[in-house]
Amino acid sequence: MKLPFAAGLSPAHAGALVLAQAQTALYQYADADLALGEKLIHDNRCSACHVRTVGGDGTSIYRPQGRIDNPGALRGRVGCCITELNLGLFPEEVTAIAAVLQRDHYRFPAQSNAPR
Numbered sequence: 170m171k172l173p174f175a176a177g178l179s180p181a182h183a184g185a186l187v188l189a190q191a192q193t194a195l196y197q198y199a200d201a202d203l204a205l206g207e208k209l210i211h212d213n214r215c216s217a218c219h220v221r222t223v224g225g226d227g228t229s230i231y232r233p234q235g236r237i238d239n240p241g242a243l244r245g246r247v248g249c250c251i252t253e254l255n256l257g258l259f260p261e262e263v264t265a266i267a268a269v270l271q272r273d274h275y276r277f278p279a280q281s282n283a284p285r
């Protein structure tokens with residue numbers, strides 16, 4: 170198939186276009202309330218504690234290439250952390266937090282397996 174918008178572009182440019190498109194197709198948790206997730210992450214000082222472990226702004230604790238390598242595992246880990254902290258959040262709140270971490274840090278592709 171010949172793509173009109175790619176006409177005249179070098180292979181490198183065409184590759185960059187494909188990459189840009191791939192990056193926009195991210196996995197999305199169903200019915201996730203991102204604003205709620207941002208508020209919960211802020212209110213519960215997730216990064217304040219992560220800073221103590223990894224320094225910086227704390228976000229390097231989120232390692233997409235580490236053990237958490239799919240959306241199901243991410244949501245599971247968020248749920249674990251929350252249980253340990255005795256926060257007692259609702260399942261939709263856990264999903265909202267996982268969705269914000271997915272959008273800002275993990276960025277798993279759309280075809281990743283769903284939460285288990």
Ligand code: HEC
Nearest residue numbers: 213214215218219222230231232233235237246247250266
């Ligand atoms: C009391 C300290 C503390 C607080 C508060 C805390 N965490 Fe963590 N979190 C940790 C530690 C320590 C690790 C690293 C554990 C490890 O190395 O496996 C971690 C790891 C994680 C990971 C896995 C990172 C990865 O890719 O391996 C996620 C996701 C996470 N935390 C989410 C959260 C969220 C969301 C909150 C706020 C609701 C939160 N944490 C609050 C201590 C904390």
